[in-house]
Amino acid sequence: MKNKSITFLSQSSDSLEKNNHIRTHTKHRNFKKVLDKPVVLFDIDYTLFDTDHFKKSYLTKHRIYEEVGNVLKSLSNIAILGIFSEGDLELQKRKLIKTAILNYFEKGNTHIVLNKLVDLKRVLGKYKNRKTFFIDDKLSILCDTKKIFPEVVAIWVKRGVYAKNQKEIAGFKPDAEVEDLKEVVKIINSKL
Secondary structure: OHHHHHHHHHHHHHHHHHHHHHHHHHHHHHHHHHHHOOEEEEOOEOOOEOHHHHHHOOOOOOOEOOOHHHHHHHHHOOOEEEEEEEOOHHHHHHHHHHOOOHHHOOHHHEEEEOOHHHHHHHHHHOOOOOOEEEEEOOHHHHHHHHHHOOOOEEEEEOOOHHHHOOOOOOOOOOOEEEOOOHHHHHHHHHOO
């Protein structure tokens, strides 16, 4: 009787070992798939968030641009989505919460800083070994990004106050220019 119990336990141990190996292998394979996914970093204001509408409402009405929800949904299937934006942390976070898009962005990939230029190396350095797309309405930030990280795909969203008043930057052209984010899905798919 004892032998049967020992044999049974022994078989269970072997089964457990095999299951652990399978789970570990599966986790490793899934982790590798995640590492293979590109990273897409978005600015918030004038990129995802309709800042003009917010200002006109005396900072009471939160709204994203019409296409943003569908774009984030599409991109979340092929990329890891993040935020690289500047401003007050609580205000920027509230914009993401009130517009119901916060869940598209992983906490570890959400970077809200006081000054993007100051934190550029630290934030984008985190993604230096990955295919990275950076989408912003400020051409100057994209230009600075490309000087430090030329491999980053810089996409300029040409809407909002900064884009409207932006003069050309001598010797710099972003990798892509879009007027709304629907175009970004095609750009990212073409570069994968």
